[in-house]
Amino acid sequence: MTTRVALLLIALLASLNARADFNDGVVALMMGDYDKAVQILLPLAETADHAYAQYFVGRMYAGGQGLEQDYDAAAEWYRKAAEKGVGEAQYRLGNLYQKGRGVPKDIEYAYGWYSVAAHLGNPKAKDAQQASAQKLSDSEMAAAQELSQDLINKYGQTPKGTSRTQ
Secondary structure: OHHHHHHHHHHHHHHHHHHHHHHHHHHHHHOOOHHHHHHHHHHHHHHOOOHHHHHHHHHHHHHOOOOOOOHHHHHHHHHHHHOOOOHHHHHHHHHHHHHOOOOOOOHHHHHHHHHHHHHOOOHHHHHHHHHHHOOOOHHHHHHHHHHHHHHHHHHOOOOOOOOOOO
């Protein structure tokens, strides 16, 4: 029984430590301390599979903040976070598809990712979804709506066990 309690306590402490580390990383990023943000967020994104850390690493690659600007890497990290249900990552992945940065330019996929983000309540995504719809033919729109529904079914829930502040 005491072994089980000890393991539970260790897991709880590790969880609290990861949450504190994540918050420290976000604060560092917002304060412009990009080196510290990379040191904290990149390991969380890679080893803890932390959805919001993955999103912020994507932002850092996209903006060249602490990491060399690399849209391919940004798309990879946004996709990891987007597939875990991070609405802002879904929106930003849609932007990359809209512009063809790090991924092939594909308005249907942009519409699809905007749709998932809008489904999760991202207000910018709803506007972007409507704007991208204007660029699609009727047949493209039908395909984009089918893709959207598939993406919503797969990725239309916020991350389990990860809060926005974690």
